[in-house]
Amino acid sequence: MKPLSLSPAQLRGAEIAFWLALASSFFLLPDKLTLMSQIMIFGLFAVSLDMALGYAGILTVGHAAFFGAGAYAAGLLAKYGWSEPFSGLLFALAVCALLGYVLSYLVVRGADLTRLMITIGVCVLLFELANRLSGITGGTDGLQGVVIAPVLGLFDFDLYGKTAFGYAFGVVLAMFLLVRLVLRSPFGLALRGIHDSRKRMTAIGSPVEARLRMAYAMSAAVAGVAGALLAQTTQFVGIESISFNRSAEVLIILVLGGTGRLYGGLIGAIVYMLVHDWFADMNPQYWMFWLGIFLIAAVMLGRGGIMGALSRVVRTGKAR
């Protein structure tokens, strides 16, 4: 079969269609708005992981550390009086960017194995911290009493999740465009170069370590925003938002969608969350079983997830 080819203009059209379709679920699926908001939030989280893993090539299995940190940052800020949502997001972004930058000194050095360990270790450490400081975080009961003021002072968060959907959609779209801008900038090209050949980038004088640290911090910041969004739209922070399982889950979402591709995380989140919702009545053990089978099959058979399979069928206009 001859691959279909898309010109840059058609590609742009496809992108716009994707976002319009996402937005139209507001009218088409009015009783699934909460699920749709969560899909977008997890999509953003997966996109953030993609920055670190797919683009910068930093093997991390503890990204929930930042998702959780962002959620607690925004949740605590709102609980203790500052309930304006956008500044809450900015606060979470700043906290996670800082945290990510500090940790990047630990993570970027060393081999894949050490990175794996450090990222798991930090995630578990933060989980324990959240668990122990139950006076502040609520421990295993989660952080309750988070109250978020109306968005822009106009739209109150309602029971049906209408405001939550609109708010999440706007923020996720804006963050996604920002990430896309970064990844298409010379900085993003340098990351791709480092991913392809670290030695070559060092040889042409690219500050490899500094770039990787920056990418890791940015990825942490985006993950923090995703966590903060979840905290604000659900007005609750559960301790599982910082757990190792959450890290594994987002890894699965990203791999399902396709790593190193802009839309991989979003597509992965849509498919994963819909299937999860579908199987919601299923025993969690069965769900785990099928998830495991899927992972094994994905490694053995597929390359590049859903987006990888798509790109084999549809050739895009831009040169690779």
Next chain:
Amino acid sequence: MGIVIFDGVAYGMLLFLIGVGLSITMGLMNFVNLAHGSFAMVGGYAASVLMNQWGIGFGLSLVAAFVAAALVGAVLEFVFYRRLYRAHPLDQVLLSIGVVFVSIAAFTYFFGPTMQPFTLPKALEGQVSLLGLEVGRYRLFLIGCGVAVLVALLLGLGKTRYGAMVRAAVDNQRVAGGTGIHVQRLFFLTFSLGCGLAGLGGALSLGMLGLEPSFPLKYLVYFLMVVCVGGAGTVTGPFIAALLVGIVDVAGKYYLPETGAFLIYVFMIVMLLVRPNGIVAKKGLA
């Protein structure tokens, strides 16, 4: 103080018994195998079923645990793992997380989510006094097992023909293949050995950590820690690291019950900062 160190050492020995197999697969064969705990669980359940349902003795069950885990490891190596030796670490991580999930679900399905019952054999019950300390016999037994495995591995990998071939294959696969070593078969055997050791450790952990289907995830960080802090691909490295981790963890939980659980992670991060390649950096083996 003395008893804390003793318990820490016994706990560390258990971590060593499970972790050394991981050091072999992960360090020697460069395979990021997060499913190591699943192999330990296979051994643990095999021993538990043999003892509780078939009434077989403790010693024989330990042997059976080793064999069962080695067999399961051999099958998985043949079907999945050998295809990924040269793959990207991410693929290895995903495959092994998949194995963990499947094993947790399967063991819950067949054995239920509760902890496996275990009664110590008569000979290992109670306490014995040693240098003025009243120490548990079972813990003493664990320490004996750990030392025995350490010695056996050091001799086996350092002095035998098999060990020499493994070391050659690890240093340079192509050259080793050129000298007539069947590298694939060697890796197959070595992977099975690593899994068998995990199974032995899993069986021994019945009496100390307890065994339930979530075991592979619950203790994953501990096994990885022992290997990474010690130095992947070595035998003495994980041994030292396991003792340190065991003592730090027990001491932390004993003296600082509120914050003790952190101590171990802080310890790990500091150790990896000071020595990113582990306490004993890999130079061949031993």
